[in-house]
Amino acid sequence: MKPTILCAFFLTACVSSGKYDALQKQLDDTKATLSGRVSDLEGQIKAKDQQIAAAKAQSEQDADKIKQLEAERARLEADLANTVKDKAALKSSADELQKALSESNKRKAEADKRIAEMKQLLASLKSVIDAGKLKVKIVDGRMVLELPSDVLFASGSADLAPAGLTTIQQVTTALLTLQRKLQVEGHTDNVPIHNQRFPSNWALGAARAITIVNTMVAAGMNPVQLSAASYGQYKPVAANDTDAGRAQNRRIEIVIVPDLSMLPGFDELSKQLGS
Numbered sequence: 001m002k003p004t005i006l007c008a009f010f011l012t013a014c015v016s017s018g019k020y021d022a023l024q025k026q027l028d029d030t031k032a033t034l035s036g037r038v039s040d041l042e043g044q045i046k047a048k049d050q051q052i053a054a055a056k057a058q059s060e061q062d063a064d065k066i067k068q069l070e071a072e073r074a075r076l077e078a079d080l081a082n083t084v085k086d087k088a089a090l091k092s093s094a095d096e097l098q099k100a101l102s103e104s105n106k107r108k109a110e111a112d113k114r115i116a117e118m119k120q121l122l123a124s125l126k127s128v129i130d131a132g133k134l135k136v137k138i139v140d141g142r143m144v145l146e147l148p149s150d151v152l153f154a155s156g157s158a159d160l161a162p163a164g165l166t167t168i169q170q171v172t173t174a175l176l177t178l179q180r181k182l183q184v185e186g187h188t189d190n191v192p193i194h195n196q197r198f199p200s201n202w203a204l205g206a207a208r209a210i211t212i213v214n215t216m217v218a219a220g221m222n223p224v225q226l227s228a229a230s231y232g233q234y235k236p237v238a239a240n241d242t243d244a245g246r247a248q249n250r251r252i253e254i255v256i257v258p259d260l261s262m263l264p265g266f267d268e269l270s271k272q273l274g275s
Helices: 003-124 126-130 162-175 201-218 243-249 266-273
Strands: 135-139 142-148 182-187 226-232 251-256
Touching: 003 126, 003 162, 126 162, 142 162, 162 201, 182 201, 201 226, 201 251
Parallel strands: 182 226
Antiparallel strands: 135 142, 142 251, 182 251
C-alpha cells in the first residue's frame, strides 16, 4: 500500500472516531437531559397524583359534609314546620282561652249584676217578708216569691182581699226595677172544687194567677214581662193530710224566670237551633 493512501485512510478513521465521540457525548448529554426531564415530569406527575388523591379525599369529605348539612337542613325544615304548626295551634288555643276568659268575665259580670239585683230586691221586700206575708226561696235554680193564698184570697175565691191587694202592690213596686221575665203560678191544696166558676182546682189556680198578673200590670209592671200558669193541686210543698199542710199548698208563686242567654254554651246551642 502506498503511504499516501494509508495516510488518507488513517485520517478518515481519526475523523470518524472524533465525530463518534462527539455524537456519543451529545447522545449522553441528551439522555441525561431527557432522564432529568423524565425524572422531573415523573415527580410533577406524582405530585399531581397526590394532589388529585388529596382533592378526591377532600371531595369525599365534602360530599359527606354536604349530606350531613342536607340532613340537618331537612331536620331544621321539619322543626320549622312543626314550630309554625305549634305556633298556629298555640295562637288558636290562646285565642280560644282569651275568648273563654272574656266570656267568663262577661258571665261573672252578669252574675254579679244579678246577685246585686237579688240583694236589692230582698232589701225592698224586707218589710213584707218580716210581716210574714212573703217568703223568698230558691227552687230548681230559680228565685221564687211565695205568697200564701189565704193572705190574698178568701176560700174558694179568685178576688183579692184588701190586704192581699196591698201586698201585691208592695211586691210589684219592688219588682219594677227587675228587668226579668216573671211567671205567676197558682197552686191549690187537694180539696176538690167544682162549681160554675171553677170546675176544678186547675181553674181556681189559673184564675188566681191571672188576678195577680192583672193587679201587677195595674201597679205598673210591663205586661210583656208577665205570664200566668196553674199547677192546681199537683205541685204541693207539704202533705195534704193536715190543715197546716194544706194551707202551705194554697199559695201564689212569682217565679223569676232564668235568662237562658246567660248560660254557658247558649250561643253554640242557639246557632245549632238556627235562632
